[in-house]
Amino acid sequence: MKRLSQLIFMMTGYIHNVTHAAPFGAGKVKITTDDNTEEAEEESLRYAVRGAAAAISNESPYLNKVVEEFFANDGSSSDIKNVITQSEALGDEIKMLANADSLKSFLTSVRRKLHRQPEVMYQESFTSKTIQSILSELNIKYTTGWSKNTHQDVYPGEGGYGIVADIGTGASPCLILRADMDALPIDERTEDISSFKSRTRGKMHACGHDGHVTMLLGAAAVLKGMEQSLKGTVRIMFQPAEEGGAGAKRMVEEGVIDQVPKAELAFGMHVWPMLPSGTIASRSGTIMGAAETFEIVINGKGGHAAMPHLTIDPVVAAASMIMNLQPIISRTISPLESGVISVTQVAAGDAFNVIPSSAVVKGTIRAFNPKLLMSLRDRLEHVLNTTSTMYGCNSTVKYSPDFYVNVHNDEKLYDTFSKAVAGPVSKEKYVRDFEPTMGGEDFAFLSAAVPSTFFMIGQGTGGDVKQHVPPTDYGLHHPNFALDESILPIGVELHANLAIRGLKWLEMKFHTDDNTATEL
Numbered sequence: 174m175k176r177l178s179q180l181i182f183m184m185t186g187y188i189h190n191v192t193h194a195a196p197f198g199a200g201k202v203k204i205t206t207d208d209n210t211e212e213a214e215e216e217s218l219r220y221a222v223r224g225a226a227a228a229i230s231n232e233s234p235y236l237n238k239v240v241e242e243f244f245a246n247d248g249s250s251s252d253i254k255n256v257i258t259q260s261e262a263l264g265d266e267i268k269m270l271a272n273a274d275s276l277k278s279f280l281t282s283v284r285r286k287l288h289r290q291p292e293v294m295y296q297e298s299f300t301s302k303t304i305q306s307i308l309s310e311l312n313i314k315y316t317t318g319w320s321k322n323t324h325q326d327v328y329p330g331e332g333g334y335g336i337v338a339d340i341g342t343g344a345s346p347c348l349i350l351r352a353d354m355d356a357l358p359i360d361e362r363t364e365d366i367s368s369f370k371s372r373t374r375g376k377m378h379a380c381g382h383d384g385h386v387t388m389l390l391g392a393a394a395v396l397k398g399m400e401q402s403l404k405g406t407v408r409i410m411f412q413p414a415e416e417g418g419a420g421a422k423r424m425v426e427e428g429v430i431d432q433v434p435k436a437e438l439a440f441g442m443h444v445w446p447m448l449p450s451g452t453i454a455s456r457s458g459t460i461m462g463a464a465e466t467f468e469i470v471i472n473g474k475g476g477h478a479a480m481p482h483l484t485i486d487p488v489v490a491a492a493s494m495i496m497n498l499q500p501i502i503s504r505t506i507s508p509l510e511s512g513v514i515s516v517t518q519v520a521a522g523d524a525f526n527v528i529p530s531s532a533v534v535k536g537t538i539r540a541f542n543p544k545l546l547m548s549l550r551d552r553l554e555h556v557l558n559t560t561s562t563m564y565g566c567n568s569t570v571k572y573s574p575d576f577y578v579n580v581h582n583d584e585k586l587y588d589t590f591s592k593a594v595a596g597p598v599s600k601e602k603y604v605r606d607f608e609p610t611m612g613g614e615d616f617a618f619l620s621a622a623v624p625s626t627f628f629m630i631g632q633g634t635g636g637d638v639k640q641h642v643p644p645t646d647y648g649l650h651h652p653n654f655a656l657d658e659s660i661l662p663i664g665v666e667l668h669a670n671l672a673i674r675g676l677k678w679l680e681m682k683f684h685t686d687d688n689t690a691t692e693l
Contacts, residue, residue, distance in 0.1 A: 304411050319336065438586065465546055490564035538553065
């Protein structure tokens with residue numbers, strides 16, 4: 174523990190020199206777009222985090238007595254579940270490490286550096302290099318080149334900025350901790366963060382992914398410090414292109430689960446402004462919806478607006494189609510099921526006196542299972558075809574390259590393990606029941622492949638206007654979104670608990686001689 178604290182302290186000191194992790198509203202600086210200045214700062218950070226690599230490379234292996242005792246305790250057949258999920262000594266050890274002042278300062282510094290340099294999907298070069306520098310600093314071996322963009326005709330950028338690192342024995346059992354890392358094409362309007370506000374106009378970390386990366390880096394530091402005591406492998410997964418690019422799907426296809434040792438569980442989390450800061454919420458079963466996007470083009474025959482009888486008006490056809498889509502939800506699916514078809518963009522014409530030759534309609538389809546999503550997509554096409562025919566138009570529809578399946582929390586894993594592990598980490602000491610949302614999340618591709626749990630970490634009650642700390646209750650993807658940095662240690666603590674206890678859970682599940690394992 175002492176060696177870990179010393180390492181983090183050294184890293185924090187280096188990073189402070191370039192990220193200025195002062196309180197909110199302090200040390201305001203003018204945002205510049207000088208390429209040479211930015212390049213110098215980026216190289217300064219990468220050099221700084223590499224600078225302390227020797228601090229652990231020559232150290233003797235660190236054995237954590239608490240973790241050693243945790244893995245050595247096989248318990249009895251009747252209490253093994255409690256041994257795994259409720260070991261207070263382990264929980265106290267992880268809480269102490271996650272809340273050490275040196276680690277907190279490190280988390281704040283790294284998160285603000287990432288926030289200043291947002292990068293959209295498949296273009297996360299700086300973010301990836303920063304993560305790699307910190308992993309190298311921690312003497313954690315990793316592989317790069319993950320999540321290559323297979324749809325460059327749709328999404329700019331080659332991709333390949335994903336990172337995977339294994340901590341532990343390198344043998345089974347194995348589980349995955351995942352964080353997404355891309356930003357959004359939004360112009361930031363968050364106040365009182367001038368010293369680390371986005372330096373790239375039109376791009377912003379408006380969904381908290383900079384916080385997600387930081388939490389997982391903190392957990393990696395904690396886990397690396399006790400690596401010699403772990404019994405199994407924790408796979409750390411930094412994933413690009415969550416915001417529509419299905420980066421997780423690419424990494425699953427590339428083998429993030431199947432590489433040796435094969436992963437048997439996966440865990441992820443997301444900051445959530447609609448919950449009080451420090452709380453944790455989740456649920457058994459589906460927690461987030463399946464999602465698809467559509468782009469419809471309706472082609473007619475343009476002409477003078479004063480002579481509509483000589484045209485085939487695509488605007489009227491589009492308007493009729495939009496209205497005809499609404500009964501799909503209310504009249505064609507069971508009231509006990511949920512679905513959404515939302516039209517969000519309509520574009521046609523350039524002049525007030527010209528009937529255009531075409532109209533474009535864009536939107537999204539959501540449901541809580543892929544089967545219903547595909548059914549809604551079929552019905553949308555039926556409405557489009559019949560409406561186009563009625564108005565004498567031609568039409569086409571184009572969907573996203575990869576629709577998102579629903580995020581599903583494995584019922585057995587959640588009810589017998591995940592909920593019990595996360596409860597003590599929450600400031601409320603229990604996990605709130607989360608109402609499912611139609612929001613999409615590509616952690617779904619992990620949850621479709623291995624038993625998984627996805628958590629929401631509340632962050633909605635931070636901020637203090639008098640102290641120039643921005644409110645943290647703005648919704649995700651809002652230009653005024655602000656992260657409550659006080660919850661970063663909670664993410665570290667939750668990751669570490671899930672990893673260590675998860676390895677023990679897998680060990681007991683697959684290596685016991687009685688029926689206890691199947692009852693966990």
